Structures are given as structure tokens and as C-alpha cells.
Amino acid sequence: MESELSFSAADLAQTRFAVSPMWEVVTSFRLLKDPTEPPLHRRWAAQVRPRLLRAGLDRGWLAALVPGGGYLADFLNPTPAGPFPALADELAAIRRSTPEQVHADLATLVRKSGPSPRYRLLHEEPEAALEKVAAEIETYWELALAPYWPRVRQLLEADVFHRARQVAEHGSAHVLNELHASVRWEAGILHVVRRQCRLTRDQTGAGLLLVPSAFAWPRVLTRSVPPEPPQLAYPARGIGALWEPRSPGPAADAVAAVLGRSRAQLLAELDVPASTTQLARSCGLSVAGVSQHLTALRNAGLVTGHRNGRSVLYARTAVADALLTPQPAP
Template structure:
């Protein structure tokens, strides 16, 4: 089915882009909650699912609010105030959600196969329960997304910068027509096809917010809550290469500066890993790995993220650049 939304010149002038951590939370959890493995994200899902199971996040508040398919609660995706909001800012907006909006979302969610008890508690006392929801989102972020965020954010920012340049060169209409096969723009009308639920212009405020997503593929997802602008979360460019191993051919040059052991650990961190895993793969002792990781973290080359009783270490974009051959 096709839906047509009429936009004014003022709406088009207010079109903007934003990278939203919460859209990545919602869409990534939805993929993990689906019945089939995500074809583009299998490598990531294989690493993340065991952590979520150990933490019990497969049966918590997010499992109740984010199904493998169907309607998504709009209050989980507040309108970003700027182009690159931090997760903390979006969690604060979720905590401020009005009880009326939360209950309206819950009324839309199909109760089948959902933990009705949790949703009932949220309906009865949104203010108190939203604190628990936000805490669980933070826990999910640390386990599933934070160790990978530099890589994901780089992809999303590259999409925004590419499309912003396209707007400057060809105009907003061109960018909207290139956004996704189910979206088109013509003479002030935005057309969307193959949506699961109805969408009208009266449901949205002025402007249009375009949100690239690493996990929304293969569809475009929307948020339409007046007086906020319509949000379109669309698959970012280059998703197919997101989880490919990154080149580390410059290790000899880096080893001359950092030393062999630290360079080896950076190369091993193509995917996030714990101290124990790195010790097993590198042949170094756990104590030596810990010492090297501390030095690398102090230098801004790795980050640490709490995952239950262990810490997952990940390479930063600076380290990626060091390990990438020049020319």
C-alpha cells in the first residue's frame, strides 16, 4: 500500500539529518529478537547473543517493548535535539515521556506473544517503570553496541556527510528520491510504500528528520508523533561491509613504535574481546595483556566496556587509522 504525505517548502527547508543511538538500540534489538538470523549482521549477532542471554536481556523490558516484527513504541525514539546526540540525552528524553504518550503506544502494541505483565506495569506507572526501561537500555548498550559504536558511528556519519553534500549539490528532492526504493518525492509529496500501518500528515509536525541506521535494513521505519517532525530511519550506505575484517597491513611500522605485543593486541581487536580471550589468542599471559591494554587505553587506542563480570576491549578509530596502510 502507498501513502502520500504533502510537505510545504517550509517543511523541506527544515529537513535535517541525525545519528540516533536509540534508533540503533531499537533496530538492533529487533534483529536479535527476530526468528531468523540477520543476514548482514550475523558476525555481530553471534558475538552479542550469548552476552544478552547471560544477562537475561532476552526476557526483560526491551523484549516486551520491541518484538521481532510489528509496531515499535514511539516513545523509545525521541526526536534528537541535534545531529549527533549522545545516548544519555536520549535516555533522559525517554524518562520524560508523558504518561499519555506511553499509554497510547501501549494501546497500539499487539499483546500477542508479549510479556503482558510488564506492559501492564508500564501502563499503570509509566514514570517509575521508565526508569527501569532506561536502565535496561543502558545495560543493553554496554553489551551489544558500545564496543562496536566507533565502527557503527563512522558508517552513519559517512552516510550523513554524503547525503548532506548531495543536498548541497542537487537539492533535498534528489536525496529523498535516492534514500530507499520504497520512498519517493515529487512536487511536494512524499510517497511511501509497503508500510505495515497507516500514516497521515496530520500525525506529524513540521519538517522532516532523516536518520541513517545500521540495523534498519531492509526497510524504512518511521516515527510520527505531533508536534515532532516525521522521522524516517533508513538503511545507511555501506551496511554490507560494516562487519568485514579491517585491514591491518601496517603492523610492522606500528610495531616499531608501539612494540610487537601491543601491536598484536590491536590487530586481534578487530572484534571486541576480553583480557582472557586476548591472552588465549595472542599467547601472552593475562597479566601482560592487562598491562598492555591499560597503556593502549591511556593512549586512546582502545576502549573498555563492562560486559557482566568481564570487560570487552575494542579498537578506536585512531587505532584503525594506525593499522591501515597509507597509499
């Protein structure tokens, strides 16, 4: 099946890019529901799946609203107000979803996936149920995405900046033709093939919102809720290298001269998010010593902490990644 989205000059003028935390929530959650090992995200999934099972998120609200394939609830992906919205902004928009929007989405979910007690609660008490949905999304974010967000966001922002430069150099048609193998621009019409649902201009608002995603691969996903602009989530450039280990190499020695060898070692170990106990074991330090160093690194904006049950996972920030990246000679 092929969808055709026609464009006027006004639609092209209103076409823009955005990095959306909620698109990463729904696409990553769907990826984890797939029983097959995700080849590009195996390293990430191996760390995250056990946390989600312990938290019971495999059978919660997200599991009901994001089936393993096909349609997912449109209210989970509100239109971002700007190019880089925070998760809190998108959760606030989800909480503001109208009962009419929720009921329409539930009707589609029931038709495709069958009834569910959670659907019934959402239908009868949408405001209270949306609070529960938002709370579960926050939990999922803290366990599955927050520790990795600096790395993921860097990838998505790089894609946006690259394509914005391509628009300036080659025009919008060139960029739209390069988004994905299933997307083609021709004579003022955007063709999207192999879509389960048709997407036409009379079903959408004006313009187009293009959303790079780290977890959408190998497909594109769309959202169409008039009068909002249609959204198209596509695989970001460079996904294949997203989870490759980032060895600090000689840069760690320079950082150690400033921060001290133990703190530089901890930063190097945090290529993968880890708890205080795990870091103490891998670095040969006491738990108390690791805790003191992590407090100092956190105060300096070099690591972040994320609750994982009774423990806390620590992750490097983008600032720390930059410090550990070898710089070219002037």
C-alpha cells in the same frame, strides 16, 4: 499500502539528518529477535546473542516494547536535539516521556501484541518503570553496541556527510529519491510504500528527520508523534562491508615501531571485541602482560572497555582504526 507525506517550503527547510543511538538500539534488538540468521550482521549477531541470553535481555523490557515486527513503542525514539546525540541524551528524553505518551503507546502495543505485566506497570507507574527501561537499555548498549559503536558510528556519519553533499550538489529531491527503494519523491510529496501504518502530514509535526541506520535493512521505519517532526529511519550506505575483517596489513609494522610489537598485535586482534583472557590466548601473552598493555592503550585512547558479566570486553577506538589503516602515498 502507500503513505503520502506532503511538503511545504517550510517543511523542506526543516528537513535534517541525525545519527540516533536509540534507533540503533531498537533496530538491532529487533534484528536479534528474528530467529533467522541476519545475512549482513551474522558475524556481529553470533558474538552478541549469547551475551544477551546470559543477561536475560531476551525477556526483559526491550522484549516487551520492541516486538519482532510491526509497531514498537514510540517513546523509545525521542526526537534528537542535534545531529549526533549521545545515548545519555536520548535516555534522558525517554525518562521525560509524559504519562499520556506512554499510555498511548501501550494502548497500541496491547491492541497489536496482547497484554503484559510490564505494560501494566508502565501504565500504573510510568516514571518508575521508565527508569527500569532506561537501565536495561544501558545494559543492552554495553553488551551489544558499545564495543562496536566506533565502527557503526563511522558508517552512519559517512552516510550523513555523503547525503549532505548530495543535497548541496543535486538538491533535496534527488537525495529523498535515493534513500530506499520504497521511498519516492514526486511533486512535493514523499511516498513511502509497503508501510503497515499510514503516514500523512496531518498526523505529524513540521519538517522531516532522516536517520541512517546500520540495522534497519532491508526496510525503512517511521515514527509519527505530533507535534514533533516525523522520523524516517533508512538503511545506511555501505552496510554490506560493516563487519568485514579489517586487516591492518603493513600499517601494523609502522604502528609496532611506535607502540611496540605486543601492543600493535593486540590492536590488530581487536578487530573483534575480546576479553583479556581471549587476547592472551590468541596472542600468546600472559594475562597480566595483556592487562598492562590494555591499560596503556586505554589511557592513550586507543581501546575502550565494556563490562560483560564478570569480564570486560575491549574494543578498538576510531583513533586506533585510523592508525592501522594503510595511508596512501603522498
